[in-house]
Amino acid sequence: MTDAPGPEPADPLTPADEAIGGFILDGTVKGIPPRARLRLDAIGAQGWNVLAGDLPFPIAVLDAGRLRHNAAWMATFCRLNGLSLCPHGKTTMAPQLFALQRAHGAWGITVATAQQLAVARRFGVRRAIWANQPVGRLAVEAAFDAVADPGFELFVLADSLAVVEGLAAGAARAGLARPLGVLLEVGNQGGRTGARDAASALAVARAIAAAPGLALAGVECFEGLLPDTASVDAMLGTLADVAAEAAAEGLFAGGEVILSAGGTSFFDRVGARLPDAAALGRPVRRVLRSGCSITHDDIGYAQSYARMRSEGALRFPEGDPLPALTVWTMVQSVPEPRLAILTGGKRDIGSDMGQPVPLRHFRPGVHEAPQPFGAFHRIAGMNDQHAHLVGPAEGLLQVGDLVALGIGHPCSTFDRWQVIPLVDEALTVTGAIRTFF
Amino acid sequence: MTDAPGPEPADPLTPADEAIGGFILDGTVKGIPPRARLRLDAIGAQGWNVLAGDLPFPIAVLDAGRLRHNAAWMATFCRLNGLSLCPHGKTTMAPQLFALQRAHGAWGITVATAQQLAVARRFGVRRAIWANQPVGRLAVEAAFDAVADPGFELFVLADSLAVVEGLAAGAARAGLARPLGVLLEVGNQGGRTGARDAASALAVARAIAAAPGLALAGVECFEGLLPDTASVDAMLGTLADVAAEAAAEGLFAGGEVILSAGGTSFFDRVGARLPDAAALGRPVRRVLRSGCSITHDDIGYAQSYARMRSEGALRFPEGDPLPALTVWTMVQSVPEPRLAILTGGKRDIGSDMGQPVPLRHFRPGVHEAPQPFGAFHRIAGMNDQHAHLVGPAEGLLQVGDLVALGIGHPCSTFDRWQVIPLVDEALTVTGAIRTFF
Numbered sequence: 001m002t003d004a005p006g007p008e009p010a011d012p013l014t015p016a017d018e019a020i021g022g023f024i025l026d027g028t029v030k031g032i033p034p035r036a037r038l039r040l041d042a043i044g045a046q047g048w049n050v051l052a053g054d055l056p057f058p059i060a061v062l063d064a065g066r067l068r069h070n071a072a073w074m075a076t077f078c079r080l081n082g083l084s085l086c087p088h089g090k091t092t093m094a095p096q097l098f099a100l101q102r103a104h105g106a107w108g109i110t111v112a113t114a115q116q117l118a119v120a121r122r123f124g125v126r127r128a129i130w131a132n133q134p135v136g137r138l139a140v141e142a143a144f145d146a147v148a149d150p151g152f153e154l155f156v157l158a159d160s161l162a163v164v165e166g167l168a169a170g171a172a173r174a175g176l177a178r179p180l181g182v183l184l185e186v187g188n189q190g191g192r193t194g195a196r197d198a199a200s201a202l203a204v205a206r207a208i209a210a211a212p213g214l215a216l217a218g219v220e221c222f223e224g225l226l227p228d229t230a231s232v233d234a235m236l237g238t239l240a241d242v243a244a245e246a247a248a249e250g251l252f253a254g255g256e257v258i259l260s261a262g263g264t265s266f267f268d269r270v271g272a273r274l275p276d277a278a279a280l281g282r283p284v285r286r287v288l289r290s291g292c293s294i295t296h297d298d299i300g301y302a303q304s305y306a307r308m309r310s311e312g313a314l315r316f317p318e319g320d321p322l323p324a325l326t327v328w329t330m331v332q333s334v335p336e337p338r339l340a341i342l343t344g345g346k347r348d349i350g351s352d353m354g355q356p357v358p359l360r361h362f363r364p365g366v367h368e369a370p371q372p373f374g375a376f377h378r379i380a381g382m383n384d385q386h387a388h389l390v391g392p393a394e395g396l397l398q399v400g401d402l403v404a405l406g407i408g409h410p411c412s413t414f415d416r417w418q419v420i421p422l423v424d425e426a427l428t429v430t431g432a433i434r435t436f437f
Numbered sequence: 438m439t440d441a442p443g444p445e446p447a448d449p450l451t452p453a454d455e456a457i458g459g460f461i462l463d464g465t466v467k468g469i470p471p472r473a474r475l476r477l478d479a480i481g482a483q484g485w486n487v488l489a490g491d492l493p494f495p496i497a498v499l500d501a502g503r504l505r506h507n508a509a510w511m512a513t514f515c516r517l518n519g520l521s522l523c524p525h526g527k528t529t530m531a532p533q534l535f536a537l538q539r540a541h542g543a544w545g546i547t548v549a550t551a552q553q554l555a556v557a558r559r560f561g562v563r564r565a566i567w568a569n570q571p572v573g574r575l576a577v578e579a580a581f582d583a584v585a586d587p588g589f590e591l592f593v594l595a596d597s598l599a600v601v602e603g604l605a606a607g608a609a610r611a612g613l614a615r616p617l618g619v620l621l622e623v624g625n626q627g628g629r630t631g632a633r634d635a636a637s638a639l640a641v642a643r644a645i646a647a648a649p650g651l652a653l654a655g656v657e658c659f660e661g662l663l664p665d666t667a668s669v670d671a672m673l674g675t676l677a678d679v680a681a682e683a684a685a686e687g688l689f690a691g692g693e694v695i696l697s698a699g700g701t702s703f704f705d706r707v708g709a710r711l712p713d714a715a716a717l718g719r720p721v722r723r724v725l726r727s728g729c730s731i732t733h734d735d736i737g738y739a740q741s742y743a744r745m746r747s748e749g750a751l752r753f754p755e756g757d758p759l760p761a762l763t764v765w766t767m768v769q770s771v772p773e774p775r776l777a778i779l780t781g782g783k784r785d786i787g788s789d790m791g792q793p794v795p796l797r798h799f800r801p802g803v804h805e806a807p808q809p810f811g812a813f814h815r816i817a818g819m820n821d822q823h824a825h826l827v828g829p830a831e832g833l834l835q836v837g838d839l840v841a842l843g844i845g846h847p848c849s850t851f852d853r854w855q856v857i858p859l860v861d862e863a864l865t866v867t868g869a870i871r872t873f874f
Contacts, residue, residue: 333629
């Protein structure tokens with residue numbers, strides 16, 4: 001439980017589990033040199049460097065120092081503002097990054113599916129919010145299997161009487177002494193899941209409170225996809241109203257009431273608007289679930305963070321979050337003036353929140369360090385295995401040059417890689433993470 | 438070498454390699470029941486059925502009968518029209534599907550990267566077109582490592598003098614007696630890779646022919662992303678002109694000249710327009726690379742195929758290609774009239790060629806078989822883990838119902854799954870494929 005950056009006693013990025021450390025890397029694994037064959041935990045000893053061309057292109061890399069900085073930054077932000085962090089594991093699905101987040105005081109890890117819950121449990125997570133409605137026999141069974149583990153604490157969501165009925169039936173089948181903690185989900189008209197108004201939300205809350213084997217543990221919403229701060233504030237207002245009414249009716253189970261929200265775009269508003277113990281007359285734990293905070297990005301979250309800083313709704317730590325995930329590509333063709341075709345495309349980089357951004361270019365044997373791009377350079381589009389970089393003046397880029405691409409929405413780049421090298425500032429490989437998508 | 442559907446002597450879909458058959462499936466693998474633990478090659482013996490809820494949702498499934506039908510259909514199409522098939526492996530990255538394609542007479546497997554080449558070589562492929570420019574030390578090295586294997590035949594692309602120089606330098610380093618086969622790539626203005634006009638293409642051809650260790654083996658283009666048949670015909674016209682001139686200049690190495698193109702949208706035009714031996718005065722092998730033909734789809738390729746049939750530019754086999762890849766989801770919330778939120782989203786289904794299509798719905802315990810959707814049902818959008826289905830009348834869908842989604846561009850759905858069950862028409866699991874993305 002430390003907020004300070006820097007190496008932990010046992011570095012959480014170093015694989016502690018043989019399923020990760022002993023994972024065999026060879027040329028059939030994307031991002032590994034064709035002739036290599038080694039254990040994942042031996043990769044840091046190879047002396048490989050991105051700029052030296054020791055890895056195939058494209059190659060996604062994580063800056064280990066920036067990961068640590070971001071984990072520490074978010075921990076400090078939460079401490080300064082009376083918040084707990086339960087970062088969404090779906091972003092990275094990387095147990096080593098879960099461990100880094102837990103080493104920096106994360107209260108738990110959020111998951112979205114039974115498979116994600118299984119990965120979290122398999123690799124040492126002891127508390128999870130399953131931020132979804134478990135529906136269907138296998139999902140409900142997975143939830144109660146977790147409840148049956150005395151060392152594990154699970155919270156799931158419910159937004160309808162049908163979901164509560166399914167969970168209650170699962171509780172009856174499981175026959176456990178300990179109840180499953182359920183968070184009531186409130187939503188917004190036109191949005192995703194979540195009860196659409198206070199009346200229907202409270203009907204669900206009452207059903208949870210009345211169901212044997214279930215415990216109403218709190219109220220939750222997801223504001224991350226809303227268009228602006230006004231709609232975020234409105235959704236959090238509904239959450240506060242519903243939580244106050246549920247408290248007044250005595251629907252919550254004993255212990256602290258969990259109030260949770262928080263993607264990575266508006267976590268400042270969430271922190272400012274989630275009700276506190278005084279408002280509820282009950283002990284309260286206010287939980288952010290911001291998953292992308294561990295890597296930040298070069299597109300949307302960078303903009304969100306600029307807004308947060310300028311509005312200053314909460315107390316911010318020193319320094320800024322830093323983009324930690326980059327994909328290095330190589331120029332494979334310059335078929336027209338002002339057009340370069342790069343190795344790497346939709347198979348390697350997500351574009352659901354915008355095309356990646358050309359950050360730096362590097363000519364082996366010529367440049368001493370990567371060079372920034374001028375303005376007017378952009379990725380016009382990607383195919384499965386190619387990116388189209390438009391803008392370079394004649395001679396700026398040639399076949400064999402390296403180009404670093406900054407990404408948006410790390411979720412959709414992480415899930416294209418089973419292994420991602422960790423690098424230092426000089427782009428020397430110091431380790432690697434394994435993902436479980 | 439058979440074009441007929443149905444079980445082969447040794448079923449290529451049955452894993453022959455311990456790295457696939459012995460792959461351990463448990464709840465940490467997406468698509469596997471949380472409590473399961475078994476070898477991949479034992480999955481068909483479990484009696485699991487999608488409609489019985491034996492698998493977690495979302496679950497991608499491949500209809501094994503349709504895969505066989507499509508493989509046979511494409512083989513017959515090629516035979517009827519004097520074409521060879523070298524399907525792009527990037528689509529599926531599934532050695533079992535490579536084996537199915539090879540069992541149906543595929544001439545080779547196409548790859549896009551050194552990693553894909555490594556997977557193909559590891560699992561028994563003996564001939565590949567690396568339909569890309571190998572650039573950088575590791576990629577060039579991987580190409581010549583394949584040339585050094587006497588049982589393997591490799592062709593790579595070049596579209597510039599810079600690429601030829603890099604390959605020639607690699608040939609000199611490798612010092613092999615056998616040359617690397619190089620296909621000259623022609624492209625189109627505003628397109629991707631490929632020389633933009635005949636003059637620059639021929640300059641590259643002459644450089645390949647003159648380089649020790651390289652052999653000009655043919656001419657290639659990629660028409661799959663062009664907007665219409667007129668631009669496809671124009672690109673193939675350039676290919677024909679360049680090939681004729683290269684033949685006239687005596688630039689091709691001995692043996693047959695390889696002429697290749699063919700995504701899955703316009704392979705009829707490719708088949709009709711690729712020059713033949715008479716046009717070139719040389720033995721010619723005309724090679725399609727259509728990767729998505731193995732699964733077809735429910736969106737773009739379905740439309741392309743309708744166009745092909747109506748134009749009838751070539752001879753078509755009996756029957757139609759059939760969509761073989763489907764993602765089954767479960768309704769987890771019906772938060773508003775005419776809106777259902779489904780398990781499964783961008784993490785599970787590609788949408789780069791359009792949102793998935795609601796095909797059928799099924800209520801366990803009520804419906805005897807999946808029911809077709811009426812018109813006006815569509816997926817309005819997807820988040821990482823959710824799909825928004827709009828249109829259902831009140832009561833049509835409820836929490837716990839199953840919904841089958843048809844997909845477009847199979848590439849971007851395949852790469853979201855490490856394991857995909859094979860099912861029969863009754864949606865009972867008969868096996869599984871492993872992917873290597």
